[in-house]
Amino acid sequence: MERTVKKFALLAISFFVATLTYAQITTSSMSGRVTDADGAIVPAATVIAVHTPSGTQYYSITDNAGNYRIHNMRIGGPYTVTVSYVGYADAVYGNITLRLSENYVQDIVISESATTLEAIVISAGMDNPILTSDKSGTSTNVSSREIDALPTVSRGIQDFTKLTPQANGFSFAARDNRMNNFTVDGAGFNNNFGLSSSLPGGKAEPISLDAIEEITVNIAPYDIRQSRFTGAAINAVTKSGTNRIHASAYTYQRFKGMAGKTVDGQEVQGAGETSKQTWGVRVGGPIIRNKLFFFLSGEFETEDASGVNWRPSTDGVGKADQFISRTSEADLERVKQHLISTYGYDPGKYKDWDPFKVRNYKILARVDWNISRNHKLMVRYNDVVGSYMNVTNATSAPSGLSRASSARMSANSIAFQNNFYGMENTVRSITGELNSTLGARMTNQFYATYTHIRDGRTSPNDKLADPLNRFPHVDIWKDGDAYMSFGYELFTFHNEVLNNTWNIVDNLTINLNRHTVTLGASFEHLYVRNSYIREGTGYYRYNSVDDFLNNATPSAFGLTYGYYGNDAPGQMLTFGYAGVYAQDEWQVTPRFKLTYGVRLEMPFYFDKMDTNLAIRDKTAGFGDISYPESGIAVNGGAWDVGTWPKSKVTINPRIGFNWDVTGDRSLQLRGGTGIFSGMMPFVWFTNQVGGAAMIQSPELAWNAAACAAYGLKFNPDYKALIAADPTTFPSEPNPNYLPNNANIAMVDKDFNFPQVWRSNLGVDVELPWNMIFTGEALFTKDINAVTQVNANETAPVGTMAGADNRPVWDNNRKVNPSLSSAMMLTNTNKGYQFQLTAQLTKNFSKGLSGMVAYTYTNAKDVSANPGSTAYSVWTANASAYSLNDPRLSYSNFSIPHRLIGNLTYRVEYLRHLATTIGLVYQGMPAGRWSYTYSGDVNRDGSSNSDMMYIPASPSEISFVDAGGMTAQQQSAAFFEYVDNNKYLSAHKGGYAERFGDVRPWIHRFDIKVLQDVFVNFGKDNRLTLQVSLDMLNVGNLLNDSWGCYYYHALSSYDNVMPLRVVAGGTATAAPTFRLNANDVADFKTKSQLTKYVSTDSTWSMLLGFRLLF
Known part of the structure; x- marks a missing residue:
């Protein structure tokens, strides 16, 4: 009690x-x-x-x-x-x-x-x-003038946050972009669930650019009020009404043909088929002069694009540079006719695809009320609804089963159109903020926000009659790799995420002579419901087209289903995060300011979950896991999946300073240090609920042997399959039962949310011509980073024979053979990010402003957490040792060198004309690569996740004759490739490092031209007709080989795989390999970097028309 x-x-x-x-x-x-x-x-x-x-x-x-x-x-x-x-x-x-x-x-x-x-x-x-005493940490501000003047074709926030020197896309300080905190008027617009790295809203921006007044990016703010991030805090504030009516109506048009059609002389499939239109209006003004104001914004956007470039072959020969797949039209037609005649199921098109449609609208309304001189109230509502189409998942399979090396839509494989899926996204938010002056020395800020985010999937199969509307997902392989796919996409069936968040914040500020004291309070309540049913309609894999047509036993099977006949069981999580903070800004002298504070934080888990005693029994034999070089330590023992981690208070002190060295603000030294805590994708929390087998079955993942033992045959209706065998497929949970080959997950009872120690030191120097030089160092050290381990993986049985002596496993690689995997979400204290920035800024003067910056980055981590589920994160985080022991290596978010610059100029002339020109330049390597094997070299059961050993000489690697190639021919071709590769040749005799190689540089120039025709009338009134042209990658317009990304035909995502494993190594035998190509000539072609023939590499433009009053 x-x-x-x-x-x-x-x-x-x-x-x-x-x-x-x-x-x-x-x-x-x-x-x-x-x-x-x-x-x-x-x-x-x-x-x-x-x-x-x-x-x-x-x-x-x-x-x-x-x-x-x-x-x-x-x-x-x-x-x-x-x-x-x-x-x-x-x-x-x-x-x-x-x-x-x-x-x-x-x-x-x-x-x-x-x-x-x-x-x-x-x-x-x-x-x-x-040059202000308020600046101590690392931050970037984007004003409304810059938003209007700088180029953007996407009309997205990321086109402006990239002006931050320490940015890389939407990643800041070389951190995972899911660790940011993006707010609008204080309301969180975060993808809390973490299924994608983008902002909420899917392909729709979560708020119209026309509604934004200003954006700031804070990476190391020592103001204790800013929180909930270990990457960056991105804050946006919306426009508001004033005493005068201001209005704007606009349209932006991207007609077909307003993009480059060739890259390095090669045609880009579908490049001329994309069209995009945006229509919008905004208006703001007084309701009661000096008292009550309104602002309204509305926008509608539509886009039609060629979503698929790949097409089948007529001769069975794939040509990646022409986007022709080896999958033949004849085989596709054979399978299609079989499906129609046997099951009445039409899988859709396999060529001449329907265009991918994007639709969204955005509405915003804001009211500002000056209640009195002491009290001011703001209320804002935002609504975004959008939809778009996607191609099928690339290579995922039921957990624990091998994946294909090639994507389902690639040079080796084609998926039917009904295997695609759609997304429906909703973002709704309301904010209320009250600012009060409580006498001469005290002010108070109180605000409350509520945000509703929904991301749901749809399928073309949804329109079919029952039971065809739940036709299984089928993969057909050929020669051990993907060849053909059809049916209901394996992760789409009743896939929906709801994320409802409300929070309250109160900040009291007290002025005490040289001290400004802030006391604050806030509480966030987050509700997440995830309906996620892997292989929800069933998953079947066949080794050939004939195997499927002849109804042979499948080589793999997967299924998850809801209990009690519930097609859409939801994994629910109710979570709270709370704390207290206090801060003092001390103006020590007129030239030196010190800011110091502390915040105490604590999570709350409100859900009571049912436990599964069978999981407790099956995990009782789990031992301690300790890998010091990876900073991983997990206690062994039985799992209780009915409980969450312990709620613990974390302490986050911060201190920052600003020193006006000369007394005239021409030279300032600033910096600070502190602890920052943030959130993480909650999908990894709901994995525990989903795998507990209490609301839905655990994921069943059967290999060929299990399928044969069961006598499995293809069944087009998963409901009929489970109804026929209630023993294997029970209809309701049993807290004492867990089927064999289940995948389970749990959060470590000692788990901590992400926490880092971050410090910066900067100097700002005023130069002639209203220019400022900034030099800055930023260092971040992980205190609690997030990683995954598989507690069901045994220790290796030894090391591999030969020069590559990595750990190796045998067939008994599971602690409990009846479990497929047992994923534990835990922490590591390994990882750091270091950045040096040199920046030159020219403040706006006489119509001209600009900035140029260079940033050097060195960042390493144990895991970039490259996935949306615990198991996919674990298998995708490649290692030369054990996937449980990935060790410190280069971060996927670490771009070693980056140049960013912008320049704007505006001039009015001839009394009625004005021209604005905005230019943005960005130059940097386009990412990082890992060198891995295609296949499983260490026999740990995970394919494509073993870092490659780079042999010092031909004697350290064994090739076998394959595909008409002799072992000697393959060895010669491989070492020619290694010797001509700067990274591989420098690391002979050792393991390739995860993300160790850097992709080629890419240089991009974007430009915007605004032409105003205006008429002045009355007192300070102006009517303006504005025509704008935004163009991205201008250099590519001049020469189609400029500004292009590079593509490696041997790569899958970020992994380059020159070699295919023929036989994995053992403690007594070295592994054997073949080239990952059809023949030597094919390998030499694929191993060369080529320009990426895609719209990502071409120029594009956007034409705008706007009327302003």
Whole structure:
């Protein structure tokens, strides 16, 4: 009873006094020091700041040190600041613009007047977001001017966050992009479930670009309010209404042909078939002048594209450079007619594919209410709904079964159109924020948000009559690799993720002379429901077309189904995250500021789950797992899948500083250090629920022997299959039963959410011509990184014979043979990211602004967690040792060198014309590669996941005659390839490192041209017709071999596989290999890097028309 009361009390306290997650910053602030002409401080002076466009007022009183501080201000401007004091003339400072999450410092001098008290009006000068006492950490701000002026064809947020020097796509500081925290007006727009690395909304942006006022990217903010990330905190604030009506109607058109059609002289299939149209409108203005304002935005987008470039062959010969698959039309037609005549099932097209359609709309509404001078309220609602089509999954198979080397849609295989799947995405969010001034020294910010995100799948089979609408997924292989696929895509049946999140935040700020103290509280409640049924309609694999046509026993089978006849059982997780924080900004001297604080954080698991005693019994023999070089340590013993990890308080201190070295803000030194905690994909949590066999069956994964032992034959209706054998396929859970070959998962009871120690040191120097040089170092060390281990894998039986002496397994590689896998989500303390940045910035002046930066990165991790399920993460994280012991290696997110630059220029002329030009350059290696084997060299049961040993000489590797190639011919071709490969030749006699090789550089120039035709009328009114042209990869327009990605025909995703395993190694025999090609000539062709013939490599453009008022 006492423990129950304590838990209840702790929960109640955390609800009201908690913090963590979305405590992001949605406003700006202003501070400074008021002195007289002699430099004496002026206490008790009144400071009033007015947001000129809306008439919104903020005020403060200077303290005994002459300091004033104004918090929770609207971003943007211009602002006018007036300082008044008895016996002095008012000082008025104008033309002040505030940036999101930054403190604008404006020191003010007032003059004494004995006779007249006329106001002295002074221009505040140029906005300088870098040389300011508020800046200590690593951050980037993107203003509305830059959003309007810089090129974007996708009209996506990532086109602007890439301006961050430490970025790589949507990855920051060389961290997994799923570890970011993206918020809009304080509301989380995160893919919490983690099935994809993109933002929520699928192919639709989660918010219209036209609704965004400003974006900030904070990587090392020492403001304790910013949280929930170990990558970056990306904050966006929406536009708001003012005292004047502003409106814009626009359309963006990408017609067919507005993209390059060739790469290095080769035709890009379907390049000229893509068309995209966007229509939108926005309007904002007053409801009650100076009091109540509105802003509305609406947008509709449609796109039709050629989603599939591959087509079948007529002669059975694949030609990757022409996107021709070896799968013959004759075989495809034979199978199609058999399916129609035997089962009444039409698998759809296998060529001349239907275009892939993308549809989405976005709506946003915002109201701002100046309740009084002391209280201001904002309410914002956002709604996004979209849909699009995808090709089938590439190579996945039932857990524990071998995968094909080639994708289902590739030079070796074709999938029928009904094997594709669609996505339906919804993002809805509402935010309310109240900012209050509580006297001269205290301000308060309170906001509450709710976000609903839904991602569901559809299939072309859904339109068919029962039971054809649940036809199984079938893979047909040929010569040991993928050849043909049809049926219901293996992961799509009733696949749906719901993610509902609400949170509350309260920040109280107290000004105490030289100290600004912040006390905050927040609580996040997250509900996730995942309906995920692997192989939900059944999975069958056959070794040949004839095997399927003749109804032979399949070579593999997989199935998961819901209990009690429920087709869509949901794995549910209700989670909370809470904490408390406090911070002090100490203006030690006028030139030195110190910011220090601490936050305490704690997770809550609200669900009570049923346990499966059979899992406890089957895992009782699990021993401890310890791999010091990987930083992995897991306790052995029986599993209780009915419990979650222990809730533990984590402590996150931070400290940052800013030193104005010269006293005139021309040279500043800044930096800090601190602990940052974040979230992770919750799909890995729900794996525990899904594998517990209490709401749905565990995934059944049968190999050829199991299929033969059962006497399995193809059944087009999985419901008929399970109804015919309730013993093998029970219809309801049994807490004392788990079928053989089940895949189970659990979260380590000592698991901690991601946590890093991050530090930075930067110097900013003012240069002539309004330029600033920045040098910055950023270092991140993992305290608790996330990784997966398979507790059902035995220790190796020894090391492999020969020069490659890696660990090796025998056929008894499972601790419990009745389990297929037992995945444990756990932590490692290995991993780091280091970045050095040199940056030159020119602030906006006379229509010109720009930036250029170079960043060097060195980052290593134990796992990049390359998958959406526990088992797929484990098998995809290649290793030269054990998949349980992947060891520290280069991070997939580590781009060693990156150049980024932008330049904008605007000029008005001839009284009615204006031209804006925006240019963005990005140059960097296009990613990283690993060198692995095709097949399983160490006999651990996982294919394509063994790092390659690079032999020092031909005597260290054994080839066998294959495919008309002699062993000697293959050896000569292979070593010619190694000697001509910079990475492989430098690492002879050792193992290739995971992501050890760097892809070739790619250089891209993007440009935007805006032409305005305007008419001025009335007082400060302007009507503008604007025509814009955005073009990506301009160099490729001039020469179709420029700005292209490179492709390796021996690669699958990020793995380059020059060799195919013929026989895996043992403790007494070295492995044998063959070239991973049809013949020597084919290998020499495939081993050469070639330009990637795809629309990813070509130029593209977007034409826009806009009317502004």
